[in-house]
Amino acid sequence: MKTEARLLIGLGVFVLIMGIVYGIWSKELSGTVMLIGTGILGIFPGLYYRYWSKRMAGRPEDTDAPVDAGAGFIGSFPGSSIWPFVLGMGCWLMVLALVFGSWLAVIALPTITFALAGATAEGRRGGAASH
């Protein structure tokens, strides 16, 4: 976890310093704001990783652990789900509504709501079985 934190904080600090130098030198606002914002975007999650890296025991993937050190439950992965497809179609209709008229949003919004509800319920149930 330390390497992950260093990577993000390092990138963020570099861009932040670059933003400050650029801002002072150029006095141009849009680029300065974007650079400083980008720097913070790197530093913020980096500090989160740094916080946890100091409070967690070393993970098997961060050490010379043997493969069976990772045995046990590592996550739940849905075998299949229709909801990403339904949500994708809802988002597509929403974008088409921006082009062809808001009447399409009448179909798009319920589709998106239906898909989000379905995906949430599926997650709570434990998802679609794949075995």
Added chain:
Amino acid sequence: MVDVLEPQTAAHDDHGHDEHHGPSGIMNWLTSTDHKVIGLNYTVTSIIMLVIGGAFAMLIRAQLTTPNGSVVTLAQYNELFTMHGSVMIYLFAGPFAFGGLANYMVPIQIGAPDMAFPRLNALSYWLYLTGSITMLLGFAVAGGAANFGWVGYAPLSDALNAPGAGADLWIGALLLTGFSAIFTGVNLVATIFYLRAPGMTMFRMPIFTWNMLVTGILILLAFPVLTAGLVMLYADRHFGTHIYDANHGGVPILWQNIFWFWGHPEVYILALPFFGMVTEIIPVFSRKPLFGYKGMVFATIAIAALSTGVWAHHMFTTGTVLLPFFSFMTYLISIPTGIKFFNWIGSMWGGQIRFTAAMLFAIGFLITFLIGGITGIILASPPLDFFTHDTYFVVAHFHSVVMALVIGAMAGLYYWFPKITGRFLNERIGKAQFWFLFLGSTIFTMPGYLLGLKGMPRRMAVYTLHPEWQHLNTLSSVGAWMIGFSTILFVINAVKTTRSPKTAGPNPWDAHTLEWFTTSPPPHHNFYALPNIRSERPTWDYYHPDAPALTHDDHDPSHMPNAAKGATK
């Protein structure tokens, strides 16, 4: 929902415990959340986009073969070059790499059962597919497709200059594909941070995975900026705002700043995955470890960091940018890129090189990218950029870069095709394809540099006042058609291979990284077993215990390449 246990060190049992019994056929395509299925969907869709974007290019080159070409009208020509660039950049190069091969390979390279968020991964694909359809729908609406160039500069893209649904479809397509990319970026970063196998420390990850991690971070930094810019563009067109409208106090240059703040990191979002692919391929076919692993990692990170500070080198001639800052930063980025080139050459140096199709494509990538990179350094100099801005010199420069990516894509496909399908692509057709693609790319781009220096502007459909430009244009068109023919060869090869037997086995190239430890194609959730991971070459270490990977402090001559001749187990 499958609860996944870490793969065991014991060999696979034959009771089929790891077999997947989900939907099949079209329902599998619609509902699968398996990263391999989604990765394949991305790969096939993006190759279709490559063919469509390539067909537009063929029409453009046919039009330019003569000074007063009449293959298309002037209006159609504007649509063609806009959609050619848009399809190739937004719908082929990026999605092929980070949606296709990375989606397929990254979890396997780090010993993970899937991406961290499988349903989000599936949603990414559907947003990408619908975004692609949305963009191409522009040809079916009144007024035609977007016609303001793939960069959508204000005020060319405002409601006055680009009325009609085509421009809105272009904006909508970029919103959809932008969110698709952001979700894929989230997935890549989370997968690499949280789902690595025991022993797979950050500095043992394959370079392709490192490059995809940095690409994922760059996506998260860059794409939201473009999305925000697009929302403001749409608001200007339809909601009466004047953000980019100079007539009402807006700032058109703001669009260029926002677009290129995304656009230059995007160049590396496109390039880094292909850097990663050739970095996997070159050591394997040179029978050597990668030269300078840590140098490669730091060069990748340095490129990403510097790429956020060079955006306005696309805007030198606007007169609104700080020339020395952007010129200096652009020169700096050549240093980590140069480190990569020396490391690639160092990896081949003294090796037992096997000139397979994949290796030829990888070498072709190096040469073509080097030409694109060096001409990029030329353009980083403001005086030279002012001279060549918006000429064919610039077109030739970035086509050298993107043709290198196409060649790199072919390297990745020839290398990983046996892993994905269990079948080998035909090597003879592959080598013929390589020569047509590599020579075609060179013949296509070189005349462009000369035309640019002679003053031929980009985006012009006829050049009746300069008939002396015809010979170079005709030569460039011949190169483009060679590239087109090479694509046909690839399609023939891929179709022909679907009927060949599955003879690849788990590790046909005697390769190094973890994806070559599992079956070809890999099972559901990827592994029946994993080796202990003690270096960046766990598969090599397993098959060659007599010639383990060099540690970073190990200079024992017995570990040099000639010691690596042992037969595989």
